[in-house]
Amino acid sequence: MAQLHGKLEAEVELQSPADKFFKVWRSEAHQLPTATSKNIQGVKVHEGDWDQHGAIKIWNYTVDGKSGTFKEKVEFNDDDMSFTLHGIEGDVFDELKVYKPACKLIPKAKGSLAKLSIEYEKYKESDPNPDKYMAFFTDMTKDIDAHVLSA
Numbered sequence: 001m002a003q004l005h006g007k008l009e010a011e012v013e014l015q016s017p018a019d020k021f022f023k024v025w026r027s028e029a030h031q032l033p034t035a036t037s038k039n040i041q042g043v044k045v046h047e048g049d050w051d052q053h054g055a056i057k058i059w060n061y062t063v064d065g066k067s068g069t070f071k072e073k074v075e076f077n078d079d080d081m082s083f084t085l086h087g088i089e090g091d092v093f094d095e096l097k098v099y100k101p102a103c104k105l106i107p108k109a110k111g112s113l114a115k116l117s118i119e120y121e122k123y124k125e126s127d128p129n130p131d132k133y134m135a136f137f138t139d140m141t142k143d144i145d146a147h148v149l150s151a
Contacts, residue, residue, distance in 0.1 A: 035147035
């Protein structure tokens with residue numbers, strides 16, 4: 001049986017405090033095009049509000065030099081400083097049937113740790129794993145960390 005479902009994981013050491021990094025995603029996502037302009041060119045709320053659990057946002061992004069759009073419904077867990085973006089539609093679905101990036105922030109004595117994951121499902125076994133999207137997510141995370149520190 002072909003293995004179509006998978007999960008990629010990565011950890012990024014952050015210099016910024018977990019609560020400040022989480023706040024950017026939780027209530028200041030409109031700042032992400034400024035924080036990581038090479039990755040995110042725009043984001044707008046399609047349904048709900050910026051800081052609302054279940055809000056639907058539409059993102060304009062660039063991965064591997066290719067522009068795309070991504071529509072997602074966000075799920076926040078304030079208690080453990082985590083969020084999951086449930087992909088609804090967009091260019092990523094030309095390559096994947098399911099795309100669900102998530103981040104959990106772990107406070108440390110100095111800085112924090114971002115545990116990134118992408119749950120996915122491919123259309124067929126020969127389709128590539130979404131490694132380029134994890135590289136994109138990791139790069140975004142580093143840019144956002146630098147943005148939080150410069151604020």
